[in-house]
Each structure stands twice: as structure tokens, then as C-alpha cells.
Amino acid sequence: MAEYKQPANEQEFKENFKQKKPLMNDTQAHYESSRCLFCYDAPCMNACPADIDIPLFIKQINTGNKEGAAKTIYDSNWMGNACGTICPTGVLCEGACVYNNQDVAPLLIGRLQNYATMSVIESGKQLYSPGEDNGEKVAIIGAGPAGISCACELRTLGYSVDIYEAKSQPSGLTVHGIAPYKISNEEVIAEMNYLQNQLGYNIIYNHTISTKEQLTELESNYSAIFIGVGLGATASLNMTGENLNGVHGAVEFIEELRKNHSDVKIAQKVVVIGGGNTAMDAASGSARLGADEVTLAYRRGKDSMGAYGFEYDLAVSAGVKGLFNASPLEIIGNGSVEGVRFVKTESVNGKLTIIEGSEFTVNCDMVIKATGQAKQGSLLSMIDNLSLDEKTRIIVNADTNQTTNPKYFAGGDAINGGAEVVNGAYDGKLAANGIHQWITQN
Amino acid sequence: MEFTNGSHKTKEMNKKDKIDLSVNFAGIKAPNPFWLASAPPTNSGYQIMKAFDAGWGGAVWKTLGMPTINVSSRYGSTNYRDTRMAGFSNIELISDRPLEDNLREMAEVKRHFPDHAVIASLMVDTRKEWEDIIKQVEDAGADGIELNFGCPHGMCERGMGSAVGQEPEVLKTIVEWVMEAANIPVITKLSPNISHITDPGLAAVQGNTDAISLINTVKSIVGIDLDSYAPYPVVDGKGTNGGYCGPAVKPIALHMLKDLMQHPEIKSTPMSGIGGIETWRDVVEFILLGATSVQVCTAVMHYGFGIVRELEAGLINFMENKGYTTIYDFAGKALPNVTEWKHLNLKSEVKAKINEDKCIGCDLCYIACDDGAHQAIALPTDGGRIPTIIEKNCVGCNLCSLVCPVEDCITMEKFDDGKEHETWHELTESNRIPDTWNDDRAGGKGHYVPEPLEALATKRKDKSGMRN
Missing domain, CATH: 3.50.50.60 (FAD/NAD(P)-binding domain)
Structure with a gap:
């Protein structure tokens, strides 16, 4: 007998896919944040791929400064709420918490992070404004974690940003590719709206970039292009019976x-x-x-x-x-x-x-x-002078995420072959600063 | 857990184990030294009966006296992280209930609990009022009287409470009036809102008081509301100073108790200790500094009368382990060890030691020492997190062991051979104290301190291998 019966409606679906990291209430967050030791050179922060100042935001939660906590998180990671929920915290920040060394439960950092970010998402508190328009335009291919993060960061620097997205919703695999018990669609989209409302980048949905002509047009209309296309459909096993129904x-x-x-x-x-x-x-x-x-x-x-x-x-x-x-x-x-x-x-x-x-x-x-995704090789092969490694990953400069074609920058699964949302978020931010540096120096 | 449930059971067990918690405090007898302080928990006969039934040995009735009107609200608190009421403040006045109700209930309590101590706290103005009210509480069956000379809010504006406690001459006069009128023991309760507690303490003794209790609450503002800009507790947009109590004030109370117990003319007066007592450990500490009864308020307001179970069990456990049968066996035992700074041994030397097996790598000791103390802790250069003590820099200040979150991970180890003894007093007597600005004999001479510019060169930030 199965553990779960087939959900007949949305209510039953939600029961079966209950959130593994539910939102903390004020009391839970206060008690949990009270446990933080405020370690020096904190191991949790060193373990965070996005460099979030974790001890600081936990202290801010503890002192009743939820908005400040959210700002600390978003300053380092534009996907702050999604990452709090879906990051494998057990092997990242929470895995590095010094309490583990004493067999004491580590701080619930991911849930504290969501507590802070959801508070501003729900209130709509404006934490950021676009920078003064600098007249430069950047195109982003793919509204996944890397693309969105790149867009947010570029907007704060004063760039106009158009994101071309093949599907009809933002956030890429965050909303399409992660099991529903990890995060709900509503929660993902709420964060996307929260960011877009503050920073005002454009997303052109249902718009696949797949031809050389399109790329040429982007190249002539934009000062730089960020590739955040992720990976493609499930790879073929090259096995008999793959085309059977079911x-x-x-x-x-x-x-x-x-x-x-x-x-x-x-x-x-x-x-x-x-x-x-x-x-x-x-x-x-x-x-x-x-x-x-x-x-x-x-x-x-x-x-x-x-x-x-x-x-x-x-x-x-x-x-x-x-x-x-x-x-x-x-x-x-x-x-x-x-x-x-x-x-x-x-x-x-x-x-x-x-x-x-x-x-x-x-x-x-x-x-x-579930044997891996195919690479976006055909699109990438249309870009001049774009070097890929032997696994079809785009090669980038580690400090700027600039590709071998200087007009193109890249990040996320397209450069790492498939990793976490937080890695994409970090890449997007890094690339935005790389773009800014490249454009201002040219 | 035989000792944890009420006074009757305790009495049986005490007999069996030859531990006798009963006290005779300046003639006031009680089955144990755990008394309730004059405060909201002793506002009614109902509460005091409930407390005695729970195991409390005595209660000082909420102060009776001049008619009052109270405000709403009345309490404020100092919370520390997730700890509520680490400190507590009130602007409530003395009892606002009719005197006759209080006296009737007092008599009823005494009928049900003849062996428990019921003490009437009093606060009135004129000599006539003192004489009248003393007669009335004696008639009601009170075992003793406590004079409220401490209340630092409200009543002091009317010339009573701490207004008396802060004027030793006035205090002495009132104590004299009371002593002439009273036929039952009199405890004078002192205010800590004064430079030298021995001034009112001596005045009380000179007025012939039978005993002293201390401390009353400390004048305070526990916080400001960030919307109304008024101090807590806020009363219709305004506030006033309150009386501060709870765990936060214990160190102040212990110090003042010590000052009285070391004063030659005061030290033979029985002392009832008050101020932040919540656990058996607090009780033992007050007794070690000479208190022979203790009074509790905030802990009961926080947890209810049931906390007496922990006080009693812990005290008995301590006494069993140390081989004491009554609290008088160890009362005042810490007093000879509390001395002036000038008598401390300058040759004694301890240094911190970190237990590597216990260390969890939070590095709080490192940063506390580097930023807040003496730069005597080093971090490994290979990226590891177990710090080490730089022994030549360590002055044995304790800070690292205090911030360390792991029990017994950082210990203070003795480094001197115990043979040398030299104090500032002795140096002064023999004309050997350092007496010039850059004297070679001064303590910090030659002590290692990094160059100022090194502060800007020591940022530790290694993030490697975390990116995919």
C-alpha cells in the first residue's frame, strides 16, 4: 500500500506535498535566532556560495529588524527567499554551523532566511531602487536564477535590461524543475514580482532565442548579452523502448x-x-x-x-x-x-x-x-568565438563571468553543468558587475 | 525528588536526613528561609495561603499604609535575547486595598499557618500613624514588621519610601518611633538608591532595629517605546522611573549585603537578603554573605509559587554535599574572602587554556581577546579554527572563558608556584609602588601590544573551493 493516496484536488495535493521548510512564526524565529553565537569569520558564511552575512541577518532578526535582515540577504543574493527554502542548507551553511561540532542542532539558517525575506515580500517593502539611467542596454537570455540576478544587479547600476525567456514564467527551474514540497509556485512568483516591482527590468516571455539572426540583432541592439540559458530537455538514453507511451x-x-x-x-x-x-x-x-x-x-x-x-x-x-x-x-x-x-x-x-x-x-x-539534461549546444555554437569545455559548458573568466566573446557573459547551469539556484544567483550578480566593469572601461 | 513537594513532606524528610531548614530570624520563626518579599505576590491572604501551601516559609505582606491609587499599566521588563524578565521594573504603589481587608486576611492566614512567618510591611508618615498601624498589625497576629524605606517611585514623592531610606537621620528617627511602639520584631528594609548602604544601615542599627532587609528596588528606566517615545511602562503616553529588580540586580544586592555584613557596628544585625533571587544557587550565595533569610518577588511573578520546589531541593542538596545541617552552619562563610582590591595577591598568575577536543571553532574567544582584551589568542594560519593561547600575552583576565559557549572548554590554569605573595597594600607600606608616569615597576611595562598599523593588515577572509 502506498504512503500517499492520489490527490483528487488542490487541497489534497498541498497535503501530499507539504512544505518541508514551513515559514517560521515570530516566536520561532526569535527563539531560533537567539541561539546564534555570532561566530568570528563565521563558517556558515564561508560555506554560503552567495557570501550572505548570515550572523548579521540572524542578529537583525533577533533585534526585531526584519527588514534589515532581508536587506542583508538580498544585498548578497537576489534569490534570497528561494534559496532559503531550496538550498541544500544541510551541506552548506547549516552543515558548517559550529554547533554541529558539539552534537547540538545547527541553527535553522534557511528557515530564518525565509522568515526575513518573506516579511518584505509580503509587505512589499521597497529595499532597492534602480540606479540612475546610464543609457546602456543589456540583453539577458533566460529568466532563471542567473538571469534574474544579473538583471537586478544591472538595474541597481543604471542599465536598461531586457530578459528574453522561452517559457511563460520567470525563475527557470525554481518554478519548473524543483519538487513542489520544496517550494510552492506562489512563493517563487511572489519573490519574482517583488524584485521586478522594485527594479523594473523587462521580461519578454515565450520568446525563444534560437537563431543566428536573433543573436545578431541582440548584438547590435545591446551593449552586452548575458547567457543564462541553463540546460535543455532530458537527455536521451539511446535505448530501445524510449519512445513507448509512458x-x-x-x-x-x-x-x-x-x-x-x-x-x-x-x-x-x-x-x-x-x-x-x-x-x-x-x-x-x-x-x-x-x-x-x-x-x-x-x-x-x-x-x-x-x-x-x-x-x-x-x-x-x-x-x-x-x-x-x-x-x-x-x-x-x-x-x-x-x-x-x-x-x-x-x-x-x-x-x-x-x-x-x-x-x-x-x-x-x-x-x-532522470539521467541528466542535454546541453544547449546548438544555441551556443551560433555565437562567434564562444569557447566551451569538453562537457559543453561555457568557459568564463572566474572574476567577471565574461566569456571568450567579450560581449557575452554567462552564468548558472550553462557554465557549471547543473548546480544549485544559489550558484546561478551568485553568477548572475558577479556577471552584472563584470559587465559594468567591461562597459565602463571601454 | 523527595524534597520537592510542599512543606509537610519536607519536614519529614528533613528529620530523616538531619537537615533543618528552620530559621529564627531576629525572633521571627519560620520553617525555612524562603520568604516572599513585600510585593504583588503578597497582595492578599489568598496568595499567601497558596504560597505557604506550596512550601514558602514566610511572607512579607504587601506594604500597608497610606491610601493609594494605582495606574495602568504598572510593569516593564528587560529582556535579553529569548530570556524574558532578566530585569523587571514596576511603578505600582503600596497596597491599594482597604486596611481592614488586609488585617482580616492576615489573621486568617495566621490561624491556618501558625508556624509560618507573616510579616507586615508598613509605610506611613507621622509618628501617630506609625503607632496606630503597628498596634493594628500586632492585633492581627503579625509575627514581625518590616519598614518600607525603599520604594523609589510614587511614594517617595510624598516623602515616604526611599525618601526616608535616602535620609539616614530621618530613617533613624522613624526606626526609634517604631521600636518604642512595637512589641514584635522589626526589620528595616533599605533602599539601594544611595552612595553608601552603610549610612542608612548604621542609622537603622542606631535606631535599634532588630534586623535589616535589603535591597529594595533600584531606580530605573527599563526602556523607551520607539513609537510613543515614552518610558516603559507607558501610562497614557507618559512614564516615570520605576523600581528595578529581578536577576539583573542580584550583583548589586550581594555587594550591599557584604558591605553591611563587614561593618563592625552593623554585622551582628540579622540580614534578610533580597534582590534577584531565583535559584538555589542565588539563595546559597546570599547566605554565604551573611543573610539568614531570603525574600523573593520577581521569580514568583515570573514562574509562580512553584519555584520554591527548586530552591528547597537545591539548597538541601548543597547542604548534604557540604555536610551542613542548618543554614547557620555556612551563613557568612564567604565574608572573609571578600576583601579590598589592595589586599589581592599581585603574584598570583593564571592563564587560559583551550581544550582542543571540546572546542567547536566559533572563535569568539579569539575575537573577544583581540578586539576586547589583550591580543593573546591566535588562529591557525592553515584555515583551521581551533585557536591557541599566546601564553606570553595572556594576562589571565578570564574574558575568553566567559565568552566560550562550551562548558569547561576554556579553563584558567594556575601558573605561579604559590610561594610568592605581594599586595598593593604591602607595596605601599614599604614604599615600593610605581610612582612615575613611565615607571618600570608598573604592570603594563613590556607587555606585548601589536603595532597600531597591524590592525589594518589582519583581515582574514578565505573563501576557496565553494564555487562550483
Whole structure:
């Protein structure tokens, strides 16, 4: 029997996908912030990819200066609220909290961060204004965390900013690609609106940049261009049966889940292939949608998974069963998917080896491939002199995020191959300052 | 937890364990030294009966006297982080209930609790009023009288309370009136709002008081409301100074108690200790400085009468561990160790030691020492976080051990051999004190201090490997 029954309506969907990091109330925040030691050269801050002055904002919460706390957060990270909720804090700031060294629970930094940021998002408190118009225009491709952050920072510096976004909503994977129990659509969009209302950048939705002509036009109309295109659709496994009915990409499945909630139809028996963050979200999501059996199949051992431990634990607690050292051979079925044939693997001297004759089949009526996203190689290949590394990641200057084509800057998954929202947010901010430096020096 | 539930049970257990908590305080007998101070918790017979039933040994009735009218609101508090009422302030006056109600209830309490101490706190103006009211509380069965010469708000504007406590001559005169009129023991309660507590203390003794209690509340403003710009508690847009009490004032009370207990003409007078008492440890500390009863108010206003369970259990546990059977066995035992600075041994030397296994790497000790003390703690240069003590710079000030959030992680270790002893007093007597501006004999001479410019060169910021 499954842990969750299929949600019939939005209310039941919300129950099944209850927020893992609910908003703190004033009392919780006061007590929690009271515990902060205000460490010197604080390890939490050093562990934050966005450099947020964490001890300061916690002290500000404790002294009743919520707006000041929010400003401290946004000064370093334009995706402050989203990151408080979806950052893997257990391996970042909270993982670095010195209390861990004494077996005392670390500060709940992510939730304190949300407490501060949500207070200004809800009140609409204006913390920032656009800088004085400097007459320069910058185009941003992609309204994901990197693009939005770059836009915010550029606006404070006085640039006009147009963001070209292929989809109809801002924030990229924050709203499309993360399991709903991590953050709700409303919360993501509220932060996006909060920022846009203050800083006034333009977003042109449903506008894909995909041709050389479009790029040429951007190049002639803008002083600089920021590439924040992220990654593409789920990569192909190049395996028999991939086109059967009932085979889905994990990114597409989660996007569907984020958009259509309880209207998403889930099968009885689901096999999720993969071991990364998205695989966990897809498996967890399937179980919370009421699938009877969800098998998470990963070709290596459990410890080799890219996902965080807490994500796997959450999936298991939702009823997901792990199947490790099982490498998929083909998806079988006749028109519709009927199962996945696997072969057992083992690690021999650190090398993954197939065990001959160990083939077996797991019956299912739905397969979710969470085996990584394809790169945006075709767009990138149209940009002159843009160097990519061997994994199709854009090569940038680490201090300015400028690419090998000086007019182009880049950040986020397009340069790191797929990381956290906070990394994209940091990149966008860094690139904006890189753009400013480049434009003012030319 | 045998000792934690009410006075009857305690009495049985005490007998069994030969611990006797009962006191005879200047002739006022009580089953234990835990008394309620004259304050809101002793406003009615209902409250005092409830307190005695919970285990309190005595109660000083909320001050009876001149008719009053109270304001709304009345209390303010000093909160420290998530700790509420670390300090507490009130602008409430003495009892505003009719005297006859108070006296009737006082008699009723005494009927139910004949062995408990019921003390009437009094505050009136003229000699005639003092004589009248003393007669009335004696008739009601009070075991003693406490003179409220401490209240620093409201009543003092009418020439009573701390207005008396701050004028030793007036205080002495009133004590003399009272002593002539009273047939029951008299406790004079002192105000801390004075330069030398021994001045009113001596006046009370010269007026022949039977005992002294201290401290009353400290004149205070606990805070300003940032919208109305009025002090707390705000009464229709205005405020006034309050009387400050609660845990924050304990150090002031302990010091004043010590001053009285070391004064040759005052020290034989029984002392009832008041000021921030909330735990058994506080009780023991007051007794060690000579108090033989303690009075509690704020802790009860915060937690209710039930906290006496902790006071009693903790006191008994302490006495068992130390082998005492009555509180008189250790009353005043700390007094010989409280001396003047000039008698402290200048040759004694301690230095901090950090236990690496316990250190959690918050580095508060480092920054406290570097910014707030003597630059005697170093951080590793390899990016690690376990600090080390630079022994030659460490003056043994204690600051690092005080800020360290880990129990027993930083300890102060003895460095001298214990053989040398030299005090400022001895140096003065033998004409050896440093007496020029740059005297070689002065303490800081040769002590390591970094060059001023080094302050601008020591920013530690290494963020490596965190970016993907």
C-alpha cells in the first residue's frame, strides 16, 4: 500500500506535498535566532556560495529588524527567499554551523532566511531602487536564477535590461524543475514580482532565442548579452523502448507536476532511472501523487548517488524503494511501457562492471528518466568565438563571468553543468558587475 | 525528588536526613528561609495561603499604609535575547486595598499557618500613624514588621519610601518611633538608591532595629517605546522611573549585603537578603554573605509559587554535599574572602587554556581577546579554527572563558608556584609602588601590544573551493 493516496484536488495535493521548510512564526524565529553565537569569520558564511552575512541577518532578526535582515540577504543574493527554502542548507551553511561540532542542532539558517525575506515580500517593502539611467542596454537570455540576478544587479547600476525567456514564467527551474514540497509556485512568483516591482527590468516571455539572426540583432541592439540559458530537455538514453507511451523525462515530469498539480496522472507502478537531485524529486513526486509502487533504479551503489542524503531519505519516507547496482538495458512494452530490463552491476577496482547473466525485469507502467539534461549546444555554437569545455559548458573568466566573446557573459547551469539556484544567483550578480566593469572601461 | 513537594513532606524528610531548614530570624520563626518579599505576590491572604501551601516559609505582606491609587499599566521588563524578565521594573504603589481587608486576611492566614512567618510591611508618615498601624498589625497576629524605606517611585514623592531610606537621620528617627511602639520584631528594609548602604544601615542599627532587609528596588528606566517615545511602562503616553529588580540586580544586592555584613557596628544585625533571587544557587550565595533569610518577588511573578520546589531541593542538596545541617552552619562563610582590591595577591598568575577536543571553532574567544582584551589568542594560519593561547600575552583576565559557549572548554590554569605573595597594600607600606608616569615597576611595562598599523593588515577572509 502506498504512503500517499492520489490527490483528487488542490487541497489534497498541498497535503501530499507539504512544505518541508514551513515559514517560521515570530516566536520561532526569535527563539531560533537567539541561539546564534555570532561566530568570528563565521563558517556558515564561508560555506554560503552567495557570501550572505548570515550572523548579521540572524542578529537583525533577533533585534526585531526584519527588514534589515532581508536587506542583508538580498544585498548578497537576489534569490534570497528561494534559496532559503531550496538550498541544500544541510551541506552548506547549516552543515558548517559550529554547533554541529558539539552534537547540538545547527541553527535553522534557511528557515530564518525565509522568515526575513518573506516579511518584505509580503509587505512589499521597497529595499532597492534602480540606479540612475546610464543609457546602456543589456540583453539577458533566460529568466532563471542567473538571469534574474544579473538583471537586478544591472538595474541597481543604471542599465536598461531586457530578459528574453522561452517559457511563460520567470525563475527557470525554481518554478519548473524543483519538487513542489520544496517550494510552492506562489512563493517563487511572489519573490519574482517583488524584485521586478522594485527594479523594473523587462521580461519578454515565450520568446525563444534560437537563431543566428536573433543573436545578431541582440548584438547590435545591446551593449552586452548575458547567457543564462541553463540546460535543455532530458537527455536521451539511446535505448530501445524510449519512445513507448509512458516514458517521460524527469525535468518534463516535474514541470508538469509544478504546473498541473493534482491533474497530473500517475501510473500504478513507476520506475525512476537515475541517482541525482532530479531523480529524487521525480521519485518522491510520483509517490506523493499516489503511485502504488515507485522504484528508484540507479546503476551504481547508493553512496555514489549525486543526490543529497536528505533527498533520498525523503523519497524513502514517501514510500520509494531503492534499487541499486541496476543498469537499464531496455524499456520493454508494446505501444505502452510494460517494464524495464536491467542488468546487475558491481564495482571492480572502482570501475563499474556488468555482471554477465544477471538480467532481470521490473514491471511497470511508467518510466521516468532522470539521467541528466542535454546541453544547449546548438544555441551556443551560433555565437562567434564562444569557447566551451569538453562537457559543453561555457568557459568564463572566474572574476567577471565574461566569456571568450567579450560581449557575452554567462552564468548558472550553462557554465557549471547543473548546480544549485544559489550558484546561478551568485553568477548572475558577479556577471552584472563584470559587465559594468567591461562597459565602463571601454 | 523527595524534597520537592510542599512543606509537610519536607519536614519529614528533613528529620530523616538531619537537615533543618528552620530559621529564627531576629525572633521571627519560620520553617525555612524562603520568604516572599513585600510585593504583588503578597497582595492578599489568598496568595499567601497558596504560597505557604506550596512550601514558602514566610511572607512579607504587601506594604500597608497610606491610601493609594494605582495606574495602568504598572510593569516593564528587560529582556535579553529569548530570556524574558532578566530585569523587571514596576511603578505600582503600596497596597491599594482597604486596611481592614488586609488585617482580616492576615489573621486568617495566621490561624491556618501558625508556624509560618507573616510579616507586615508598613509605610506611613507621622509618628501617630506609625503607632496606630503597628498596634493594628500586632492585633492581627503579625509575627514581625518590616519598614518600607525603599520604594523609589510614587511614594517617595510624598516623602515616604526611599525618601526616608535616602535620609539616614530621618530613617533613624522613624526606626526609634517604631521600636518604642512595637512589641514584635522589626526589620528595616533599605533602599539601594544611595552612595553608601552603610549610612542608612548604621542609622537603622542606631535606631535599634532588630534586623535589616535589603535591597529594595533600584531606580530605573527599563526602556523607551520607539513609537510613543515614552518610558516603559507607558501610562497614557507618559512614564516615570520605576523600581528595578529581578536577576539583573542580584550583583548589586550581594555587594550591599557584604558591605553591611563587614561593618563592625552593623554585622551582628540579622540580614534578610533580597534582590534577584531565583535559584538555589542565588539563595546559597546570599547566605554565604551573611543573610539568614531570603525574600523573593520577581521569580514568583515570573514562574509562580512553584519555584520554591527548586530552591528547597537545591539548597538541601548543597547542604548534604557540604555536610551542613542548618543554614547557620555556612551563613557568612564567604565574608572573609571578600576583601579590598589592595589586599589581592599581585603574584598570583593564571592563564587560559583551550581544550582542543571540546572546542567547536566559533572563535569568539579569539575575537573577544583581540578586539576586547589583550591580543593573546591566535588562529591557525592553515584555515583551521581551533585557536591557541599566546601564553606570553595572556594576562589571565578570564574574558575568553566567559565568552566560550562550551562548558569547561576554556579553563584558567594556575601558573605561579604559590610561594610568592605581594599586595598593593604591602607595596605601599614599604614604599615600593610605581610612582612615575613611565615607571618600570608598573604592570603594563613590556607587555606585548601589536603595532597600531597591524590592525589594518589582519583581515582574514578565505573563501576557496565553494564555487562550483
